[in-house]
């Protein structure tokens with residue numbers, strides 16, 4: 001008979017879900033994850049792993065073009081974008097098989113299909129009802145599409161553009177030009193990557209500051225300087241009035257300082273933020289409370305207002321409270337890898353302003369600049385002095 005009752009039922013199968021399921025296994029208990037897209041969720045399939053893989057390739061092109069050492073002659077590396085995307089997909093498949101899919105089938109399994117609450121103890125997946133002693137909501141987040149006139153009729157990309165070949169792919173060819181709406185970390189890292197691959201990139205941003213939310217203002221300033229010196233155009237304080245498909249191109253009407261201008265681009269990337277996937281799981285049937293932005297509200301133990309229901313990861317928004325020592329430990333694992341130029345994407349962190357301030361202080365005392373560690377490891381700027389990274393490692397281990 002197929003099992004329908006578990007110690008833990010998890011909505012989602014991303015990195016949060018797997019972390020919880022592995023812990024359940026260690027405790028010799030049972031868990032089931034649920035997944036309506038690809039097992040492994042955003043990070044491995046369309047987020048951290050593909051982006052960091054391609055960003056590193058873009059970095060190699062950039063470093064060859066602008067070598068850091070006197071005595072090295074600049075060189076142009078030829079890019080076969082399709083082949084690069086194929087190797088990215090191969091890496092994702094391999095990684096997903098080894099680190100995710102091969103782990104399931106014992107103490108924990110994955111039920112494929114859309115999951116929704118039936119009540120506070122049970123969840124329905126593709127018509128099948130499963131119950132749990134405890135439930136974890138780990139449904140992640142999805143790109144927000146702003147209400148801009150004409151956007152519905154335009155071919156646009158989202159922060160899901162690196163989706164691998166198990167799902168419909170948003171982007172197959174390297175665009176000659178790219179306008180990005182938004183300037184959060186995903187917009188910025190993808191913008192720099194495409195620019196280094198050779199696309200003409202323009203970032204259009206509503207507020208004056210890059211990384212306006214959850215970061216020290218100096219970080220945005222440092223990134224702006226670095227980007228502009230590379231040749232990425234930034235239009236800040238701009239309101240996008242409308243967009244229009246003109247054959248193979250997109251026209252974007254932008255207003256800045258009372259003046260409007262029309263920009264043309266081959267591709268438009270809408271990266272204006274993400275929202276928690278809390279509105280598609282019949283959460284009201286479980287009586288779980290949400291915050292203003294749709295995030296599941298939790299306490300410092302990731303408990304919702306319903307005592308046996310927990311939530312973690314992107315679905316609780318950025319106001320999450322992982323213990324400081326856990327966050328410090330993670331930074332401790334990022335910095336040495338950054339020193340070796342070998343960043344492991346799964347070690348990276350989501351924004352945590354309080355900790356970022358502390359790292360900033362350590363960095364600046366050691367001769368680094370606030371923007372050198374960009375969002376605690378979403379990227380480390382190439383010119384970050386090794387001494388500054390070492391100071392961060394010592395700080396983490398020294399308490």
Ligand SMILES: Cc1cc2nc3c(=O)[nH]c(=O)nc-3n(C[C@H](O)[C@H](O)[C@H](O)COP(=O)(O)OP(=O)(O)OC[C@H]3O[C@@H](n4cnc5c(N)ncnc54)[C@H](O)[C@@H]3O)c2cc1C
Nearest residue numbers: 012014015016036041042043047115139140313314348349
């Ligand atoms: C381009 C990009 C780059 C990124 N780079 C980094 C980085 O360098 N470092 C970093 O720390 N973070 C990065 N992130 C963010 C990171 O990917 C997320 O923070 C992380 O994946 C969230 O994990 P999660 O388990 O909360 O959710 P997810 O991994 O999104 O998993 C949730 C899963 O639940 C499934 N699901 C949702 N609703 C249902 C339902 N009703 N029924 C069944 N299944 C459902 C979804 O399909 C999804 O697979 C990046 C994100 C993007 C988009």
